[in-house]
Amino acid sequence: MKHKTEKPNIKAALTLATAALLGTSNIAQADTTSNPNTEESTWEFDSAFLFYSEVDRVSAAEAIFNATKTFADDEILNLKLTIDALTGASANGAVAQPNVQTFTRPSGKGQYTIAPGNTPLDDTFKDTRVQLNGQWTQPIAPNYTASGGVHISKEYDYLSLGINGNLAFDFDRKNSTFSAGFSFFQDTFTPEGGIPKPFSSMLIGDSSAPSWGDDFAETRIGSEDTKTTTDILLGFTQVINRRMITQFNYSYSMVDGYLTDPFKVISVVDGSSGFTQDYIYESRPDSRVKQSIYAQSLYHFDSTVLDVSYRYMWDDWEITSHTIDSRFRIPLGDTFGTESYLQPHFRFYQQSAAVFYQPFLIDGAALPSYVSADYRIGEMSTITVGLKYGLLVNNGHHLSFRLEYYRQTPTDAGFDAPGELKDVELYSTIDAIIAQVSYSF
Amino acid sequence: MTKNIKLVLFLPLVIGVTGCANLGVEPWERDLLAKDEMSLNAAPVDAALDDHIYFSKEASSGGKGFGGGGCGCN
Structure with missing residues (x-):
């Protein structure tokens, strides 16, 4: 349970800032309002339910249950359970055509058809995922804080195991x-x-x-594949003055192994008519090195708080991206008989295409070494606008509601569409709604 | 271009490290900084949910924290 105290707890706030800097979102849960003289605090819980829904495509429901215990000596244990369920349709990579198209499902069991003019979507997506995270954070020497964590995530067709470690050093009066x-x-x-x-x-x-099974097997190279991801994150946080704090991060990420999407194909079209001749399975390189720089500032005006961040990412697939994310917290005082706030959110994201991205291939042309028509690695911009309303309820428990609108706008990176492809939508926009309820106690 | 962006972003960092005499506050001046909403990760659960969405829908991830692995999200 949170206890409201008259004075802010500086030590806990510093731990919080350090934990945030350490890079794992789930460790930044230090109890900022507990009494520093308390021998051992009780558990604190954060729960949230999120619903994500794209128009005519994927819907997802996700629940998070997060428990944090801060022990004496500022040791923090954080446990997090995430469950999500996904259902709906996802673009299979093929282009729209003026005629009906038939595709085989990724499982090889059955087919689906797409109406003329429609972006081909595979509607068999259905998955449930359970994720567990554990994180331990503690001071190890004056001004040094260490943290270590484990991660396990399991879906029907996917298993992810992870570990992380961090070390933070405070100086100049922290x-x-x-x-x-x-x-x-x-x-x-x-x-x-x-x-x-x-x-x-x-x-x-x-x-x-009778021959289907054998023929289908001819298009397969195995039943499973793996990938590893190694991330290094360097950060620097600086308090500027009483109202402002800033953070700068550099991250280096190496991904090795199977990076292809097994559910994605690319259309091979006739160079003059634009009619599809074939669908072939995509192929991506087996490694990717991503780097990013990230800067964030928070500024406390008289009562409002502005939180702005910028990220620049670049990788050896020649994707570059810019992300601007901002939140503005407006306290509403005791207008509704309780302490509450409104928080508008705006995010803008823009990426360039991977060097091997192509919306389609031309029949008869030499095949490239790698190719993907997945719009998510094509040229694209996205915006998110949202509003969060939060209020304190019984005993300092915190309840909040968030509603956001997310639009993805894939754009043409300069590919000449032949024949019929001129008249179909090659770069469909995707609209989604994000709705969330959170309760902390 | 990339180089310039990097320079602009990291200039404050360099200034921060080399000329921090005027930066920072005394412990008794942390009244505002100690508020929950002034935390660099003020809403970690929201952030985790958002990371999952954008990781699945865009080609970039991480930056604020680790961006790797975790799901076969489509």
Whole structure:
């Protein structure tokens, strides 16, 4: 339970800032309002339910239950359970056509058709995921805070195991903090229907035919594959003055292994008519090195708080991206008989395409080494606008509601569409609603 | 371009490290900084949920924290 105290707890606030700097969102849960003289605080809980829904595409429901215990000597244990369920349709990578298109499901069991002019969506997406995180954070020497954590996430066709470690050093009256952290993930992907052979043609026909199983197997190279992700994160936090704090991060991320999406194909179209001749499975490089710099500032005006961040990311797939994220917290005082606030949110994101991204291939042209028509690695911008309303309820418990609108706008990176492709939508926008209820006690 | 952006972003960092005589506050001046809403990660649960959405829908991840692994989200 949170206890409201008259004076802010500086030590806990510093721990909080340090934990935030350490880079794992789930460790920044120090109890800022507990009495520093308390021998051992009780558990604190944060829960949230989120609903995400795209128009005509994917819907997801996600619940988080987060428990934090702050022990004497500022040791912090954080445990987090995340459960989500996904259902709906996802773009399979093929282009729209003026005629009906038939695709084989990733499992090889059955087919689905797409109406003329529509972006091909595979409507078989359905998955449930359970994730557990544990994080331990503690001071190890004056001005040094260490943290370590584990992660496990399991879906029907995916297993992810991860560890992380961080060290933070405070100096200049704890106004400045350097931190260094690493994380390592080992993921195993076991898609239903197996791993497709890159560049092989999608088998389409009578899936009840006796030879179907063998023919389908010809397009597969195995039942599972793995990837590893190693991240290094260096951070620096600086208190500027009584009203302002800033953070700067540099991160380096190496991903190795199976980075292809086994559910994605690319259309091979006729160079003059634009009619699809074939669908082939995509192929991505087996490594990716991403780097980013991140800067964030918080400024406390007389009563409002502005939180602005910027991230620049670049990688060896030649994707670059800019992200601006901002929140503005407006306290409403005791207008409704309780302490409450409104928080508008605005986010803008823009990315360039991966060097091997192509919305389609031309029949007869030489095949590239790698190719993907996944719009998520194509040129795109997105915006998010949202509003959060939070209020204190019984005993200082915190209740909040968040409603956001998210729009993805894929754009043409300069590909000439032949024939019929000029008349179909190659870069469909995607609209989504994000709704969330949170309760902390 | 990239180089310039990096320079602009890290200039404050360099200033912070080399000329921090005027930066920072005394312990008794942390009344505002100690508030929950002045935390660099004021809403970690919101952040975790958002990270999951954007990780699945965009080509970038991490930056504020670790961006790697975790799900086969589509």
